[in-house]
Amino acid sequence: MNKFFQLEKHNTTVQTEILAGLTTFLTMAYIIVVNPVILSAAGIPFNQIFMATIVSAVVGTTWMALAANYPIGVAPGLGLNAYFVTVVAGGVDYKTAFSSVFVAGVIFLLLSFTTFREKLIGAIPETLKSAITAGIGLFIAFVGLRLSGVVVGDPENIVALGDLHNPAVLLTLFGIMLSVVLTILNVKGALFIGMVVITLISYFMGLIQFDGLVAMPDFGSDLMITNPITPFIDIASNGLYGAVISFLLITIFDTTGTMIGVTKRAGLMKDGKLENAKQALLSDAIGTTVGSIFGTSPTTAFAESGTGVAAGGRTGLTALTIAVLFALSSFFYPLFSVISSVSAITSPALVIVGTFMMASTAEIKWSDFSEAFPAFIVILSMPLTGSIATGLALGFITYPITKAVKGQAKTVHPFVYIFAVLFFIQLFFLA
Numbered sequence: 001m002n003k004f005f006q007l008e009k010h011n012t013t014v015q016t017e018i019l020a021g022l023t024t025f026l027t028m029a030y031i032i033v034v035n036p037v038i039l040s041a042a043g044i045p046f047n048q049i050f051m052a053t054i055v056s057a058v059v060g061t062t063w064m065a066l067a068a069n070y071p072i073g074v075a076p077g078l079g080l081n082a083y084f085v086t087v088v089a090g091g092v093d094y095k096t097a098f099s100s101v102f103v104a105g106v107i108f109l110l111l112s113f114t115t116f117r118e119k120l121i122g123a124i125p126e127t128l129k130s131a132i133t134a135g136i137g138l139f140i141a142f143v144g145l146r147l148s149g150v151v152v153g154d155p156e157n158i159v160a161l162g163d164l165h166n167p168a169v170l171l172t173l174f175g176i177m178l179s180v181v182l183t184i185l186n187v188k189g190a191l192f193i194g195m196v197v198i199t200l201i202s203y204f205m206g207l208i209q210f211d212g213l214v215a216m217p218d219f220g221s222d223l224m225i226t227n228p229i230t231p232f233i234d235i236a237s238n239g240l241y242g243a244v245i246s247f248l249l250i251t252i253f254d255t256t257g258t259m260i261g262v263t264k265r266a267g268l269m270k271d272g273k274l275e276n277a278k279q280a281l282l283s284d285a286i287g288t289t290v291g292s293i294f295g296t297s298p299t300t301a302f303a304e305s306g307t308g309v310a311a312g313g314r315t316g317l318t319a320l321t322i323a324v325l326f327a328l329s330s331f332f333y334p335l336f337s338v339i340s341s342v343s344a345i346t347s348p349a350l351v352i353v354g355t356f357m358m359a360s361t362a363e364i365k366w367s368d369f370s371e372a373f374p375a376f377i378v379i380l381s382m383p384l385t386g387s388i389a390t391g392l393a394l395g396f397i398t399y400p401i402t403k404a405v406k407g408q409a410k411t412v413h414p415f416v417y418i419f420a421v422l423f424f425i426q427l428f429f430l431a
Contacts, residue, residue, distance in 0.1 A: 001317065005069060010314035016188070017071070020313025021321025023192040024073050027304040027346045028322070030147075031057075031075050032329055035296060038081045042088040042097070044295055047218040052294035054330045060287025060299045061323040064316065068280035071308050071318035072262055074287050075326070077254055077300035080247065084297040087243045098224040098292050099231035100240045104247035105289035105298065111252075112285045118277040121256060123413035126363070128395050131375035133261040133360035135382035135391045136303045141354025142383040144347035148172035167205060168344050171198060175348035183352060191311050191349040198345045208338050217330040225293045249426050250389045251298045255284045257388045258301040265357055266309040303388065306353040370402040393423035 007013060036049035053076050060074030087097045111117060124132075145151040146159075149169045154160035162169050175198045182190035202208045225231060235244060259280060263269045274280065287299030308318050361379070365371040374395045382391035397420045400412045 005315040005317045007315060007317070012312060012314045014317065016312040017315055017317035018321050019189045019192055020071060020308035020311040020318040021325065023189070023195070023311040023349065024071070024302075024305050024308030024313065024318065025322045025325040026192070026195050027307045027349050028057075028073050028075055028302050029329070030343075030346065031078070031302075032326075032333075033341065034078070035076045035081055038078075038085060039297060042085045042094045044094050048295045050333065051217055051330060052291055052296035054326050055294050056287045056291030056296050056299050057326045058323050059290045060283045061319050061326065063286050064280060064283040064301075065319035065323060066316060068276045068283065069316035070259075070263065070268065070276070070280050071266065071313035071315060072259065072280070072283075072305040073302045073308070073319060073322040074283050074299050075302055076291060076296045077251075077298060077302075080250060080254070080300065081297040083246065083250070087240070092238055092240070095224055096234045096238055096240070097243070098295065099234035100243040101247055101292040101298055102225050102228075102231040102289065103235055104244045104251065105285060105292055107244070107248055108251060108285040109282070109289055112278065112282045115278070117252070117256065117281045118274070120252075120415055120419075121260065121277060122273060123415035124260070125371075125399060125412075125416070127365060127371040127375050128378060128399060129260050129264065130360040130363040131378035131395060132257045132388075132392065133264050134358050134364075135379040136258065136261040136306070136388060137354040137357025137360075138379060139354075139382040139386075139388060139391075140303050140306070140350045140357075143386075144343070144350030144354070145172075147343040148347035149343075150347070168207065168342075171201060171205070171207070171344040172347050174198075174201075175344055176351050179348045179352045189311055191307055191352060194348055195345050198348070199342075202342050202345060207342055207344070210334065210338055212334045214331055214335075215333045223293055224295045246426060247298055249422060251284065251288060251300055253389045253392045254300040255281065257392050258303050258305070261303065261357060262301070262305045262309055264360065265306055266314055268314070304350065304353075306357060307349045310349075310353050310356055370406040370408065373402055374399040390427070393427055396420045396423050397427075 001014060002008060032050065032053055035053045036046050039049045040046045057075035064070055064072050064074055084097060087100065088094050149162040149166055150172055151159050152162045175194055178197060179191055179194040182193060187193065235241065263274055284299050284301055291299055364375045377398055378391045378395035381394050382388055396416060400417055400420050403409055403412050
């Protein structure tokens with residue numbers, strides 16, 4: 001195991017990697033419940049989505065672990081599932097809508113076998129890479145604060161401070177400070193220890209009530225895709241080209257952005273390049289294709305993987321731990337649904353990781369406004385729009401414009417111009 005995952009090379013241990021995997025899994029576990037809740041609005045059986053979510057996560061994350069050796073978890077992404085519901089709301093049944101996911105996954109898979117996505121990572125300006133890391137940090141920190149009620153919606157100011165008399169909010173704030181203290185004291189596994197402590201407190205406060213612990217996996221009804229040719233016919237007959245393009249673009253840049261942010265935070269990106277990038281980028285393409293067959297929206301590399309990196313995860317053993325825990329969770333639905341439903345348990349870790357990831361702003365050339373403005377837009381828009389892909393889109397659109405105005409248009413990689421146009425089309429005509 002040490003030799004296969006190159007633990008010594010990455011200055012890590014089996015214990016650290018497993019602990020990191022546990023930490024990441026606990027921050028990702030909410031998707032096991034949240035994804036079925038969202039997609040069931042499209043009429044899909046809840047149990048089927050639950051198992052499809054787990055299957056796609058296990059497949060994608062296992063590939064990430066064994067083929068790429070990166071500490072990153074893969075699972076159906078938020079935002080992509082909501083978009084899927086809008087496709088169904090447009091007048092097609094959910095099985096037909098899954099055809100668009102399958103086709104996008106196949107195209108995604110073919111692109112991942114080429115050097116296209118690797119070249120894309122190399123083409124992204126360093127300023128935007130740093131901004132992506134910081135933007136993801138703010139995004140996941142805001143998600144943590146919002147889900148826990150520390151920050152709430154406000155009709156006048158958009159957001160406001162939550163009810164500080166709410167036990168759940170107080171527990172979250174305590175969890176944040178506990179994690180801060182443990183981190184400052186350099187306690188190994190600080191984030192995971194914080195989660196365990198908050199789970200115990202939640203139980204004794206009565207915030208957690210278990211209605212059974214174990215249930216046999218239930219795959220629900222039939223597979224969504226049984227004939228690989230049928231989805232292409234469905235796309236043509238229902239005119240779902242826009243849905244395919246949207247799924248494809250959002251998935252590519254959600255995962256690419258997260259890969260850059262997490263691997264840069266882990267120190268795994270060298271000179272702007274990723275070792276085993278092709279294998280790593282195949283993980284979400286495979287997860288998306290398999291997931292569509294079983295009945296879930298596209299998968300993506302999870303930004304919450306940063307929690308495992310912060311806990312010391314540096315290799316695929318972290319990802320393999322995540323995959324195993326996802327597989328085991330299929331037998332413990334009642335238990336994990338309860339843990340995932342108490343945001344005070346996972347929110348502190350998201351806030352702490354957000355703090356770590358903001359450090360990348362120091363690498364942005366703030367004195368050069370042609371660099372600073374696109375970076376600022378990326379960082380600002382990710383948490384405000386609730387979408388990593390949107391932040392990337394606005395960054396790609398504004399960067400070539402600011403560089404052209406400064407007379408440095410030739411310094412911008414052609415890929416940036418191409419995707420600036422594609423993102424413009426996606427945002428204004430296909431959103």
